[in-house]
Amino acid sequence: MGIFNKIFSSSSEEKEEKVLPWIGLTSVAQLEDIEEKSKIKTQVIFKHSTRCGVSRMVLKQFVSAYDISETDLDLYFLDLLNYRDVSNETGYKFQVMHESPQLLVIKNGVVVAHASHGSINSIHLDEFVGS
Template identity: 30%
Template sequence: MKKIDSVEEFTDILKTKQKFLLIKHSTTCPISKAAFNEYEAFVSENKGIPTFYLFVQDARPLSNYIAETFNIRHESPQALLFDQGIVTWNVSHWKITRKSLNEATS
C-alpha cells in the first residue's frame, strides 16, 4: 500500500508491475472514507498484491491523466485493477468493498 502523487510515479509502476490495484480517494467524502477503509482491510489480508492509492485533492493531474489515458470516467472513490498496462476492472463508490476487491484480484 503506497501513496502516489505524480504521473511519473504512476508510469514507473505501469512499467514495473504486471498487475496492481489503484484506489482514487477523496479526503473530504464520507463515501470515499468508507471505501478506503474497505481497501485498507483488503490490503491487510492480501500482502502479495501490489496496491497503490492517490488522494484526488493532492494528485488531480495524476487522476486526470489516468482517466484520459485509459478512457475511464473519473470518479471518487474509484478502484482500478491494472493488468499488463490496461485497466481490466473498475468500480466506484459503494461497490468498493473488501469482497469486490478480493473477487477482482483472484
C-alpha cells in the same frame, strides 16, 4: 475517539488499526512505472477524496477487508484533491472515467477491473493475483 468512548471503554476494547502497504501516487511519472510493473505484478490504485464521507467510509471498509500480501500486488493510494493532475492523467492513461472513490486493477498495462463507491468492496482482488 469521542469522550464517551474514552470514559466507558477499556483499552482491551480498542481495536488496533490495520495498516496497508500503500504506495503514495503523487506524480504523473509514476503512471508509466505502474503500467510497466503491471506486466509482471498486479497494480491497484485507490482514488480517494479526503473531503467525502462516502469515500472515507468505503476506504475504511476496503482496509478492513484487505488480505492480500505485498508480494502479490502493489497498492497505490491517490489523494485526488492534493494530486488532481495525477487523478486526471490516471483516467486518460487507463481509459477510465473519473469517479470518487474509485479502485482500478491494472494487469499487462490495462485496467482489467474498476469500480467506484460501494462497488469497490465487490471486487475480489485475489482473482487478479498471479498469471
